[in-house]
Amino acid sequence: MTTKSNLVEVVNLYKTYSAGDLEVHAVDGINLSIGEGEFTAIVGPSGCGKTTLLNMIGGLDRPTSGEVNIDGTPLSSLSESKLIDFRLKKIGFVFQAYNLLPVLTAEENTSFIMQLQGKSKEERRARSHQLLKNVGLEGREKNKPTQLSGGQQQRVAVARALASRPSFVLADEPTANLDSHSTSNLLDIMARLNEEENITFVFATHDQRVIDKAKRVITLEDGKVLSDERR
Amino acid sequence: MLQLRLAWRNLWRNRRRTFITIAAVFFAGFSIISMRSLQTGAYGSMVRTMVGSHTGFIQVHQKGYWDEKFIDNSFEERPELREEMSSVPGVMGVSPRLTSHSLIAFEDRSRPAMVDGIDAEYEAQLDIESNLIAGDSKPGDGVLIGQGMAKFLNVEVGDSVVFLGSGYHGMSANALLPVRGVVRFTSPVLNDNTAFIDLRMAQYVFAAPGMLTAYAINTDPNADLDAVLADVTQVVQDTSGYEVMGWHEMMPELVQSIEADSAGGILMAGILYIVISFSLLGTFIMLAAERKREYGMLIGLGMRRGQLMRVAFIEASAMAIMGAALAVVITRPLTLYYYYNPIQFTGQAMEALREMGMEPVMPASIDWSIPLTHGSILIFLTLTISLYAMISIKRIQPVNAMRS
Structure with missing residues (x-):
């Protein structure tokens, strides 16, 4: 049963890849739930299933079996186009490689999702300015990604993820390409947003600095939950 | 956006x-x-x-003329038909013609030629004025010839050439006509092998008074030729006696x-x-x-x-x-x-x-x-x-x- 506080509920989730006769269980029967306002890190060695689990929670990938419920909605019940709309409204993504659109400015990258949602120009402008200010990029609105450092680009990606007022933000190795100063800066921003605005963050990471900041750490090994530690 | x-x-x-x-x-x-x-x-x-400089994009003949181009397949001139065809939208001019063949000679040289009787007042195809290189642009009581033929026969304006041919219903068609003008036609056929005389003179020489072999119709280059052809056919009406042909039909080759x-x-x-x-x-x-x-x-x-x-x-x-x-x-x-x-x-x-x-x-x-x-x-x-x-x-x- 999904309660209001449980934003994400993962029930008996499996993801199996076939390579010839060989079957690889990337996610092997995971059950977990993530509540509103959590700052959770899913950790584990490379190949343990972190990204696969995150993709399935985000509706980017379909499980072999099991279910992911977001805000009470089972993702398996959604068609391809409804799932796209669902992602647009409910989930914010931050990717390892920033994945900003190189032809758009920081402000346009941030307001892009809102434009897909059909928000007015005034609302888009005001919110993107506020978000860029929140991530410390005031005055950089007109810069294109190539004019920003890696850390700054990732902060734009965080602003973009928050632009649609999602239920939660999924961040896959967000600090993997950042230096320690940028990492620290980015984590401070996300921790502040979590503290002040109760935004839920779920990270897939093996960066110790992220793990140190997390309030909950779920450790995976061979596609299974090895431990689930709340701090 | x-x-x-x-x-x-x-x-x-x-x-x-x-x-x-x-x-x-x-x-x-x-x-x-x-x-x-x-x-x-x-x-x-x-x-x-x-086509455009002589034949015309549409022609009206006695039925069967195009297959057998003899003066015997001519028809009686009908000025009211010419007027009616002239008023069809897309028609720029209707030229009455009487065409036959003849040997043209000057001194010791001769050449078989097509002889076109034309009415200078109504001629809509031949652009004689701008291509005239010597003499008069109207044949009058003489003949206009192309530059190629003039060169071959070695004649100049004022010389007289002899016509030897056959006329309507086997009548002999002979004449001695002065060269009134020399024209440089772009079409080699016209330039080397055609002579133009006045329509009335042609009817007299070929013993075919009041007869024509064709109405050659010039059309607006921007007009729909098929539509003009249909309109002209409707005007002619009596298609049992006449044939109305577009240039595509006249010149399939x-x-x-x-x-x-x-x-x-x-x-x-x-x-x-x-x-x-x-x-x-x-x-x-x-x-x-x-x-x-x-x-x-x-x-x-x-x-x-x-x-x-x-x-x-x-x-x-x-x-x-x-x-x-x-x-x-x-x-x-x-x-x-x-x-x-x-x-x-x-x-x-x-x-x-x-x-x-x-x-x-x-x-x-x-x-x-x-x-x-x-x-x-x-x-x-x-x-x-x-x-x-x-x-x-x-x-x-x-x-x-x-x-x-």
Whole structure:
């Protein structure tokens, strides 16, 4: 049963890849739930299933079996186009490689999702300015990604993820390409947003600095939950 | 708006590829439009020379005349019919003619020739005034001959030539007529083998008073010839006694030779279209491969595939339209130049064309349908090939694409 506080509920989730006769269980029967306002890190060695689990929670990938419920909605019940709309409204993504659109400015990258949602120009402008200010990029609105450092680009990606007022933000190795100063800066921003605005963050990471900041750490090994530690 | 902005900016993120694509469309368009304009212009010149300058685009005869072109297959002149046909929309002039054949001689030289009796007042085909090189532009009581025939017979204005032939119903048709003018016709047939005398004089010489062999009708070049032909046929009404023929029917060999030559041009254009298609396909394969990750990310973030496809479609359209429009704009002044200053053939090519009865020039056609048709084909082709990018978007799996 999904309660209001449980934003994400993962029930008996499996993801199996076939390579010839060989079957690889990337996610092997995971059950977990993530509540509103959590700052959770899913950790584990490379190949343990972190990204696969995150993709399935985000509706980017379909499980072999099991279910992911977001805000009470089972993702398996959604068609391809409804799932796209669902992602647009409910989930914010931050990717390892920033994945900003190189032809758009920081402000346009941030307001892009809102434009897909059909928000007015005034609302888009005001919110993107506020978000860029929140991530410390005031005055950089007109810069294109190539004019920003890696850390700054990732902060734009965080602003973009928050632009649609999602239920939660999924961040896959967000600090993997950042230096320690940028990492620290980015984590401070996300921790502040979590503290002040109760935004839920779920990270897939093996960066110790992220793990140190997390309030909950779920450790995976061979596609299974090895431990689930709340701090 | 978002899709338009994304498409426009995407165009300039890889300027070199965009310019190469636009240039490929442009060069294909430029080559095909130039080639077809020159070809069509040459056909137009051929038709003007062989049809427009003498035969007329439509003729009315006694039934059976065109198969057996004898003066016995003539019909009675009907001025009221000529008036009615002149008032048909698209008709620019109706020339009554009486044509027969005769031997023309001067001193010790002679040549078989076609003798055309023309009415200078109504003559709508022959542009004698501007091509006159000596004497008078009206035959009056004499004869007008082409420069080639004058040279062959070695006659000048004022000399008299002898006509020896047969007239209506086997009557002998002999006359001694003074040369009133020498004209330089572009058509070699007219220039070397035709003599023009006044219609009344022809009717007298050929013993066929009040008779004609044809009404030659000149039409507006912009008019729909089939529609004019239908209207003229309706005016003539009594089609049991007359035959109304368009130039396509009168000169099927000319139509066939144009069609055969045009098929070669269309084949060349087809080859160019195939070459450009592969070039464009390469562009769209590269574009789809380069952006695979980005497309995956955008679908992941919540952009619908249809929206992404529209971005790709707008990009492809912009490149196609720019290339095609550039080809149309650049070829226009060139075709206009060669329309007013046709390419002149010299030497053996000139002789060969003259022998075939054609004017040795190649003007370009300025018919807008040529650049617009080929510009549209190029745009359609580019958009069809851009389907590759759209099919790629349709098949993209966000997770796999982002891993690539």
